[in-house]
Amino acid sequence: MTFFRIALLISLMTLGFGSPVIAEDLSDPAICMDCHDDADRAPPSDPTRPQVHNPEGGFFVESHADFACTDCHTYITNLEHDMLEGDPQVDCLECHDEVPTKE
Ligand code: HEC
Ligand code: HEC
Ligand code: HEC
Numbered sequence: 001m002t003f004f005r006i007a008l009l010i011s012l013m014t015l016g017f018g019s020p021v022i023a024e025d026l027s028d029p030a031i032c033m034d035c036h037d038d039a040d041r042a043p044p045s046d047p048t049r050p051q052v053h054n055p056e057g058g059f060f061v062e063s064h065a066d067f068a069c070t071d072c073h074t075y076i077t078n079l080e081h082d083m084l085e086g087d088p089q090v091d092c093l094e095c096h097d098e099v100p101t102k103e
Contacts, residue, residue: 024078027068031079045087050102052090 026032041053052064052072059065070076075088092099 026070026076026079029069032069045089048101049092050100 038057039055041051041055043051043055050060052059052061054060064072072090072094074091074094075084
């Protein structure tokens with residue numbers, strides 16, 4: 001093994017495999033807002049479910065604003081998430097007894 005390869009391996013071990021242990025604290029919505037505008041939110045892919053984000057900004061249900069973005073988007077665990085696998089959805093049952101439906 002060349003010196004370069006060993007150095008690369010060590011840096012991968014410290015940077016790559018070490019980081020999940022010290023997980024980033026993403027609970028401050030301001031961190032998310034650096035990149036995500038509050039407006040122009042697309043409706044949910046399931047048309048029977050009420051939309052949570054208001055496309056004009058904020059939330060349709062006031063209490064939802066009391067939570068961190070990551071309380072709902074639990075699958076966002078780091079800031080390199082621009083290529084999410086599949087189509088991860090927010091699980092309403094984390095907080096609700098039943099999935100709320102449209103009136
Ligand atoms: C450095 C910029 C950046 C930051 C900071 C950031 N994101 Fe993202 N996020 C992106 C990009 C780029 C995408 C992929 C393009 C898109 O869908 O907007 C994305 C995608 C997403 C998606 C999927 C969107 C979809 O269409 O399904 C969610 C949900 C999300 N981010 C939530 C968050 C949350 C929660 C935070 C704060 C913890 C956050 N992001 C912080 C850049 C960022
Ligand atoms: C109460 C739960 C909840 C909270 C809190 C929440 N979201 Fe969402 N988010 C959802 C749901 C559900 C969707 C799917 C579309 C919808 O129903 O509005 C979504 C969709 C998204 C999307 C993709 C859709 C789009 O067009 O942009 C992004 C990006 C996103 N949220 C970012 C955020 C950020 C940033 C925060 C914090 C400021 C946040 N969310 C807080 C539940 C939540
Ligand atoms: C992180 C916790 C959390 C998640 C996840 C969450 N909610 Fe809520 N939601 C709340 C709280 C708290 C209230 C206020 C409950 C009350 O006042 O009794 C609420 C209220 C609501 C209401 C108002 C009517 C009612 O049932 O009280 C709707 C509609 C709603 N949520 C839709 C959704 C949908 C749809 C999802 C999933 C896409 C979702 N929520 C996910 C916390 C959450």
